[in-house]
Amino acid sequence: MPSYSYPPMENRRLIGKRITRLDGIQKASGKAKYNSDVRPAGTIHAVGLFSPHAHARVKSVDTSAAEKAPGFAAVTVVAPAGTELNWAGQEIAFLAAQTEEQAREALSLIKVEYEILPHLVREESLSKAGVRGKPAGEQVTGDPDAAFSAAGAVTHEAEYGIPVITHCCLEPHGQTVAWDGAANKIEFWPSTQNVSAVGGDLAKQLELPATSIHVHQDHIGGGFGSKFQSDNWGRESAKLSKMAGGKPVKFYLDRREELTIAGVRPSVFAKIKLAAKPDGEMTAWDSTTWMTGGFGGGGLNADLLPYVFRNVANRRINHTAVSTNNGASRAWRAPNHPQVCYITQAAMEDLAAKLKMDPVDFFLKNLDKTVRADVYKAQITKAADMIAWKTNWKPRGSSTGTVRRGLGLAIGTWGGAGHASQCRATIHPDGTALIEIGSQDLGTGTRTIITQVAAETFGLAMNAITLKLGDNNYPPSGASGGSTTVGGVSASTRKATVNALEKLFAAVAPTLGVPPEQLEAVDSKIQVKGNAAKSLTWKAACAKLGVSPIVETGANDPRNPGGLTTGGVGGCQMADVSVDTETGIVKINKVVAVQDVGMVVNPKTADSQMYGGIIMGICAALMEERVMDEMTGRFLNADMEFYKLAGAGDIGEIEVLMEVTPEHDKRGVIGVGEPSTVPTIAAIANAVTNAIGIRVPVLPLTPKNVLNALHNTSRRFA
Amino acid sequence: MSSKHKPEQELQPTASSGFSRRGFLGTASATAGAVGSGLLEQPADAAPPAGLVGPGEAEISLTINGKPTKVKVEPRTTLLDACRERLEITGAKRVCDRGTCGACTMIVNGKTVYSCTTLAVDSVGKKIETIENLTAGAKPHPIVPAFANNDALQCGYCTPGMVMASKGLLDRTPNPTYEQAKAGLGGNLCRCGTYVGIRKAILEAAKELRASGARKSGGSNA
Numbered sequence: 001m002p003s004y005s006y007p008p009m010e011n012r013r014l015i016g017k018r019i020t021r022l023d024g025i026q027k028a029s030g031k032a033k034y035n036s037d038v039r040p041a042g043t044i045h046a047v048g049l050f051s052p053h054a055h056a057r058v059k060s061v062d063t064s065a066a067e068k069a070p071g072f073a074a075v076t077v078v079a080p081a082g083t084e085l086n087w088a089g090q091e092i093a094f095l096a097a098q099t100e101e102q103a104r105e106a107l108s109l110i111k112v113e114y115e116i117l118p119h120l121v122r123e124e125s126l127s128k129a130g131v132r133g134k135p136a137g138e139q140v141t142g143d144p145d146a147a148f149s150a151a152g153a154v155t156h157e158a159e160y161g162i163p164v165i166t167h168c169c170l171e172p173h174g175q176t177v178a179w180d181g182a183a184n185k186i187e188f189w190p191s192t193q194n195v196s197a198v199g200g201d202l203a204k205q206l207e208l209p210a211t212s213i214h215v216h217q218d219h220i221g222g223g224f225g226s227k228f229q230s231d232n233w234g235r236e237s238a239k240l241s242k243m244a245g246g247k248p249v250k251f252y253l254d255r256r257e258e259l260t261i262a263g264v265r266p267s268v269f270a271k272i273k274l275a276a277k278p279d280g281e282m283t284a285w286d287s288t289t290w291m292t293g294g295f296g297g298g299g300l301n302a303d304l305l306p307y308v309f310r311n312v313a314n315r316r317i318n319h320t321a322v323s324t325n326n327g328a329s330r331a332w333r334a335p336n337h338p339q340v341c342y343i344t345q346a347a348m349e350d351l352a353a354k355l356k357m358d359p360v361d362f363f364l365k366n367l368d369k370t371v372r373a374d375v376y377k378a379q380i381t382k383a384a385d386m387i388a389w390k391t392n393w394k395p396r397g398s399s400t401g402t403v404r405r406g407l408g409l410a411i412g413t414w415g416g417a418g419h420a421s422q423c424r425a426t427i428h429p430d431g432t433a434l435i436e437i438g439s440q441d442l443g444t445g446t447r448t449i450i451t452q453v454a455a456e457t458f459g460l461a462m463n464a465i466t467l468k469l470g471d472n473n474y475p476p477s478g479a480s481g482g483s484t485t486v487g488g489v490s491a492s493t494r495k496a497t498v499n500a501l502e503k504l505f506a507a508v509a510p511t512l513g514v515p516p517e518q519l520e521a522v523d524s525k526i527q528v529k530g531n532a533a534k535s536l537t538w539k540a541a542c543a544k545l546g547v548s549p550i551v552e553t554g555a556n557d558p559r560n561p562g563g564l565t566t567g568g569v570g571g572c573q574m575a576d577v578s579v580d581t582e583t584g585i586v587k588i589n590k591v592v593a594v595q596d597v598g599m600v601v602n603p604k605t606a607d608s609q610m611y612g613g614i615i616m617g618i619c620a621a622l623m624e625e626r627v628m629d630e631m632t633g634r635f636l637n638a639d640m641e642f643y644k645l646a647g648a649g650d651i652g653e654i655e656v657l658m659e660v661t662p663e664h665d666k667r668g669v670i671g672v673g674e675p676s677t678v679p680t681i682a683a684i685a686n687a688v689t690n691a692i693g694i695r696v697p698v699l700p701l702t703p704k705n706v707l708n709a710l711h712n713t714s715r716r717f718a
Numbered sequence: 719m720s721s722k723h724k725p726e727q728e729l730q731p732t733a734s735s736g737f738s739r740r741g742f743l744g745t746a747s748a749t750a751g752a753v754g755s756g757l758l759e760q761p762a763d764a765a766p767p768a769g770l771v772g773p774g775e776a777e778i779s780l781t782i783n784g785k786p787t788k789v790k791v792e793p794r795t796t797l798l799d800a801c802r803e804r805l806e807i808t809g810a811k812r813v814c815d816r817g818t819c820g821a822c823t824m825i826v827n828g829k830t831v832y833s834c835t836t837l838a839v840d841s842v843g844k845k846i847e848t849i850e851n852l853t854a855g856a857k858p859h860p861i862v863p864a865f866a867n868n869d870a871l872q873c874g875y876c877t878p879g880m881v882m883a884s885k886g887l888l889d890r891t892p893n894p895t896y897e898q899a900k901a902g903l904g905g906n907l908c909r910c911g912t913y914v915g916i917r918k919a920i921l922e923a924a925k926e927l928r929a930s931g932a933r934k935s936g937g938s939n940a
Contacts, residue, residue: 024866027874028881029858030809030849037808045803070774100803101792170813170821170875170909221811221875222909255815443873443910608869608915615911640814640907648913649900 004495004562006599007456009665014452014462016660018604021448022462023441027219034219035189036252038176044073044244045100046237046251047107049093050261051085054119054325054633058083058092058112065109066095071102074243075110076236085114086295087325088634089260094236096249119325121628123292124161124269124698126320133290133320136302142314147284148275156351157273160343161698162681164267164292165624166259167332168643171221173262174252175234179242186213186238187248190230193223194479196438199472202230206238215472220442224616225331226263228479259638263330264626266293266300268339269698272347274306280357280365282348284314289343290322297328301336307344308376308411308570309369325633331481333616334674337412338681342699345410345682350695353396359409359686360384360393372570372596376411379572379594383409386592386655387574397693402582405589406691409574412678416671417567418487418556419478425454425496427504427550431539433458435496436468439477439489444673445605446485450493452601457497459521460538475553483671487565488556490601490669494564495554503550508541565668569596573614573679575687576652581710584703586622586688588652591680595658598670603658610656610676617680619646622701778842782807783851791838797831798822800838801848809849809878820906823879823886824848830886830905849878852885860926861885861919868922870915876908884920894924 006015026032063075073096079085085092093110097103120132148155175190186208192198192215199213220227233251241249253262268291275284285306293299302319306312352362363380367373384390393407426434435454441447447467455462468474478488505516508526512519512534520529527535536544556565576589591614600606623644627636637643658672681699688706689695696709708714772793780787780800791800801807810833813821817835824833825847852859861884864870871877880903887894887902894902899920908916 020866021869023874024869024871025858025862027871027877028862028865029853030878030881031853032874033808034811034875036811037802039803039806039808099792100799101794168909170811170819170873170907172813219874222873224909255813443871604869608872608912611914612872612911615913616909619911639816640818641816645907645909646913647907648903648916651911651913654914 004498004564006494006564009662012456014456015601016599016603019448019452019462019602021445021605022451023219023447032219034171034221035175035191035217036171036221038189039250040176040178040248043176043248043250044096044098045103046094046096046240046249047100047103048091048233048251048257049095049107049110049112050257051088051090051092053085053114053116054088054121055117056085056114057117058085059115060113061093062111063093065111066106069097069102069106069109071098072106073097073247074240076239078232078236087327089257089327091232094233094240094251096240096244119633121325121633122630123267123290123322123324126269126290126322129290129320129322132324133322135318135320139303139317140315144284144286144314144316147314148273148286150283152278153275153283154278154351154355155273155275156347156354158347158350158695159269159271159697160346161269162267162339162342163699164264164626165620166264166626166643167224167226167262167330168259168640168645169222169224169226169262172253172255172258173227173231173233175237176248176250177234177238177241178246178248179238180246181242184208184212188213188215189217190215190234191220191227192217193220193227193440193442193481195440195470196472196476197479198228198230202234202238205230205235213472217440217470220440223442223480224333225335225481228331228481255640256638259643260635261327263332264294264327265332266291266298266329266339268300268343270343272343274347274351276351276355278355280352280355280362282309282312282366282369285312286316288318290320292322292324292326293329294326295323295328300339304336304340305344307337307340308413309344309348309366311369326628333613334414334678337414337678338617338620341410341412341678342682342685346685346689346695349408349686349689356395358393360389363409363411375570375596376572379570379596380409380411382657383572383574383592383594386594386657387576387590389574392576393690396690399691403578403580404691405576405578406687406689407574407576408683408686408688408690409572410679410682410686411570411572412675413568413570414483414675414678415567416483416487416569416675417558418491418561418565418669419482419484420558421477421488421492421556422475422553423489423492423496424475424551424553425500427500427542427545429542429545429547429549431542432466433460433464434466434468435493436474437477437489437492438472438474439469439485440480441469442480444485444609445602446489448605449486449601450489453490453493454497457494457501457521458538460524464524483674486601486671487669491556491561491564492554495556496552497554499552499554500550503552504541507544508536511536511544561668563668565670566598567670569670569675571595571675571679573683575683577684577687577691579688579691579706581692584706584710586701586706588618588650588684590653590655591618591683592655593657593676595656595672595675597658597660597664597672598667599665600658600660601669606658606672607656609673610658611654613673613676614654614680615646615651617677618651618684621681621684621699622646625700778839780838780841780846781844782846783848783854789838793837793839795838796834797824797836797838797841797846798833801833807848807850811875811878813875818907819876819879820883821876821879823882823906825882825886828889830883849882852881859885860930861888861923864919864923864926865916868915868919870919871912872910876906880906880908880916884916884923887920888924888927892924892927894920896921
């Protein structure tokens, strides 16, 4: 039985090294082909007709004029007369024509009559939700009422809110798809986080065998949790292709549609009451929260409250999910966590101010209510050093002048254990080495880390490995969600390559005159352990295989990962901001992050994950908000002009520390894409409050919301 | 909040935003095509000028990366769609549809433009440089390896636009300060959060350009 461990830290040539990503030049030179760049010969273009109303019934759909338009190829109606439309943006029809311009013109000739129905698109006022709100049962631990009324208890009660935001993937959702009706075969080029399973999903929608769908994807232009399914537009584009005689159909959502219907992160609004003893010992938590995941969308796991500090002795949780007439939410980088981190740790920071305690001391005092007190203690101490907390932090509101500076902190957690993954390793007699895996590289560096692991095992240079991924003909690997990919593919690749190498050792052992167990693969040679003189070059060793290649597989079983991957990390972030009290503009000076990790395969791409998560948090803290119009029921800022994202000059300086000691390393690989974005929003919001002396209750921290807080005109929402 | 400005704007090293109203109006008409050129003011029944084609597709010739390139477009076809959907020049990306995010950035007559809000027919007779040109020569433009070295990309979809905006910045300002590097990318947005690497990449490429003394020799033809 081979040993499925990674090589010891001190013996690694490639794992753990800052290796430049393999497709960096390809991407930086515009040569990387995304599926939205794929245009097989004969491709025609599809566009969609989407409901302009938040709630309506379709009275009639007339496509006759559209069918006579120049270039028209085919049309499908997905919401015929009688269909109830439940959000603005819900799909009504799809139409294909020779060019996109012709398709748009033909689509404009489709006539739809609607019966407009009443809608609810905003959720911040729970009292207006009525029957649309679905309360979950109350959860109570201990005796919160007694704790709140105990002698000496210091209590704080306030409202907080964090709005719906959208994924805003730069490559919109969509695909090119070609359905050869005669052969009943579909070639499918979707923008997907789920290469191995998205074909089966399309097959199910079309009632075809899964074997009829061939999925291809080299690169994806962002997913963040929103690109797991084949979607209605995938199914309808396939039908249009078949109707058009098998011509490939290219369909991508435009920007308005992308922001409106391709996934959002749920909001959270909260009334929170918490209490502590005068020494800062937190004694009770009581929260009433509500949110929307759209019409039939996802909920919120209120059981996470109070976030991280969940083991508070007395706790009452009430939560209501509100169905609104909006597109459904989808998983968004670290589902639930950034929102519950914000409402919890904003409330805690407010209580610390009331106690006249430094929030660092208050958090440290209450770490016994978390499951990893030692980890957080070390992280908070380290992050405080990095941002010079002792020098720069001043009690809330003590900064004066027009531009006021403040510091804030937050801590978070995530899982990140590897998903189910299978890998196939082939060693050919000519010495070439092939790795096949049905995974995808989201830009996280997956290609690079798989190649590092394989080359490390074989003792080869990375350019001696041929890696193939992005095709559902390769061994299946999980969807890239939950920061599970790096752990899964590293484990399956390690196992497959160890298995293949063991076969190679067996083939060359007679030549080298030792048992296979005494061989090792180093420096592109197979040699007797520690004896470079008794060796064969890799190529000469492979020649011993005769005519048959070695083909071995390896699998990561999440229930039994055997030490190659685990999950469960903590992280601390601190923010240093300046707020202009005349303009309301928040400037990020610096964000520091200390992140708990396992074995880091590639610190360079891992750093980029950390920066990326923090920058996404900066965007969400300062700018991002879906603005729904109560009157029309539409998403007012569904574009990139008014749905704001940070630019290169808006992010301040970012410093990341991932400490990798042997203790961390022996945990195996843990994904870092999601934990990186969890504490950022809360840390920035706490820093702004520290600077201006008053809480901005509902995010984002736009100039308008900051000025309203400063002038005590923040809108109350309950 | 964002310090975005139209990237075709010349960088004003002394001005905090690099943006002036006059400069904006001057460049807006070039970008907006028909809107700024007075075509809309013509009476509908006026005799068409000689050489007018459309409204269907007509063949035009564009000078892309130094090569005359024939392409059939409609009057409403953008420069970006002409390249992506008709010429298989797919480096530039379509993201925001309306000149906000910069993923479609090209360099036209030496200025960075949003090709998604530039008409193909308005680009006739102009020198169009796309990202493909940066690796067309024997040696890539230094901004390309600088992006890779500094891991200035993740999903990579904004990257072609970021690279072209960076190249445009270096053409104008060969020795940018850190602040200028940040401001020079103000017209481009990234969702993965790659700005830390991008800012370093620009400074590294500038250093390399100074070392090689080859300020504007991006590709073989431009």
